[in-house]
Amino acid sequence: MNVLVFLVPLALFLGLIGLFAFVWALRNGQYEDVKGASHRILSDDDLLK
């Protein structure tokens, strides 16, 4: 069972990365325009450059 001593904290660490990713996205304004994002993914204007 000693393996738990580092496996559980490792799992927690991975979870924390997800949490920080979410908080970063929130602060970065990724959720400001959810509706617009669903349309923007269809536009090809970034390919023309």
Add this chain to the structure above:
Amino acid sequence: MMAEDRDFSHFVRGPVDGLLTLDLIFENVDCAACFNDIEEKALALRGVELARVNVTWGRMTVAWREGEASAATVLDHLARCGYRAHPLQAQNAELIERDRTSQLLRCLAVASFAAMNVMLLSVSVWSGNVTDITPETRDFFHWLSALIALPAAAYAGQPFFHSAFMGLRARRVNMDVPISLGILLALGMSVVETALHGEQAYFDSALMLLAFLLLGRVLEQIMRQKTRVAAGNIAALKGRTAHRIQPDGSLIVVPVDVLAPGDEVLVRAGERAPADAVVISGASTLDESVITGETNPRSVSAGSSVHAGSLNFAGQLRLRVLKPGAASLIDDVAALIERAGEARSHYRRLADQASQIYAPMVHTAAAATAIGWIIAGASVHDALMTAISVLIITCPCALALAAPTVQVVAAGRLFRAGVFLNTPEALERLAGINTIVFDKTGTLTLPRPQLLNRSQTPEALLQAAANLCLSSRHPLAVALAACTRGEVLTQAREISGAGVEAFVGAERWRLGSAAFCDIPEGGHREAASASILYVRCGEAFAPLVMDQMLRHDAVATLARLRSEGFAVSILSGDHESAVRPVAAQLSVDDWRAGLKPADKIAALEAMKAAGKRVLMVGDGLNDAPALAAADASLSPMSAVDLAQAQADAVFLGERLAPVAEALSAARHARWLMRENLGLAVVYNAIAAPLAIAGYVTPLIAALAMSGSSILVTLNALRARAPSAGGATSADAPASSLSPSARPGASP
């Protein structure tokens, strides 16, 4: 119209790094995919560095290099591309809501993250407890849980702790007091148990509670933010500007908000007075229907006072501003509103009522449990453990979710139907209504006059009138343009105070007064309130009768309301001769005309004294006190700001059906809220005795709490479907703010 200087400095932000920023809102963009085109067009303009549309809120942010472009060039450029934009100022209240939403979302993220991880550890402990977990491993898991749970709860619990603290300081027990107490006790007891190498810890319960409760808060907050943004958009679309006369005599267009007392403004025919003012020079007739409900115009000349919002019919007026801002009052309307509003502030929300009964009951039960077990001979430790488990399991998870979830779903349904709720308790207040009082002008009738004799008018003349009216700013011509389809005649010119003239081939076309069209006066008058325009093409001529017309679905909506058991009456400030035919057409027996704001309140008070619950639907300044006095109130979007501010909800569009829709949604929502509260009560009735008897383990607490919360949330989703017999709401989407629904187009 582009010739005047416009002053947008009020709206422009910056410069930051040489970039000036402006927020815009579009008046005619309904397709979500158009934003691509708008962004491209805006970026094509020299100096524009950034153009980004926010489709969710229907807004755009533009930034340009200082000196290379200006707000005016950007707006003109977009207008040439076919997108009419209005500058927008993000209001303070909106920014506050935004910060609050993101704070709650962060709390929710932290709480959910922690709850998931702690649950992982807890499940291991639970399954280990019935199999072969070693005490060392269990302690390790418990300490790990504490390590996650304590900081997470300290961060994510802040909204509750803060609110509970504020409540207690005001000597009030709100819902957040039992919540905070439950969470803190659960955590405290778990830490003690962990230190004593106990088998049970409630870390997961505390965090799951937080996550569920935060979910309810987030939903509520997002709805509130949505409403606030929509209100900001509506205000910007109204685009209220004024022509200010500069000291050097030049004209500049400024937003109404920057006017100061003593400023001189010019109001041309077809424009609304931007503020309460006094006439310096000029003479005209004013339509004050939004202020008094009276449809007959009033003549004004030098020295007359003018109320903000009155529509200038004929000549140019030069005004001196007396009192800027939205608060323009008649007949001491402010004092009336204040007195009327007090009565309504006594309303207590369903959830608050529930928590007022709930909190003392739970705390008494917990205390009684502890004392009872000690008397029965249990150790103090065991007795306290049981008492705390009572507090945890009765922590009002389902109860706290019961009302907000329904509210959010129902408000979303109304939002799509074109009804915006101003206050959170609007739904509950609307649900209790059994009597509806309508104002006439602008509420039962459309805000603009309509063409009544379309079918009697020869097609050619009607088309000529439709073309000519586009060249005039006169309110009647603007109204005619709104209900006909014409093409602009480039050769047409407006003769101020008379009409529009154009030469088509060898013929002279004219649209205007009888004298202007060389037609003998009289003989065409239909109703006292009707105004008549004449159109003449060569020898042929026809009268065009313009009058206030009922909203298209007014008859049907009132019939539906009556069939649903509502008593309907009309209280109008207009003349009896104007109200009588409307009442007859709608078959409303109970109507009164010529009422002053105080009379309307008196009438409402009489109804309330007779035990009726009254909904007031009105749009005018004269309705504002009545809107505040009624048990609930609705305003059309075209209403004056002051009336809208008093209303519980605002509806968009030219139809009256949203009134019926709002009422049926509210009733359905209240039914579901009660159902949800009932479910929460049933849950507690089962869970609390188990806890008191000492049978509750962390596993049972987790199952019971999440189960009841999910049940309540699922039940709330039923508010989305229109109740049986409800009208479909799809044909008035909130996003299509048709120009005709707006009062007074901006210059």
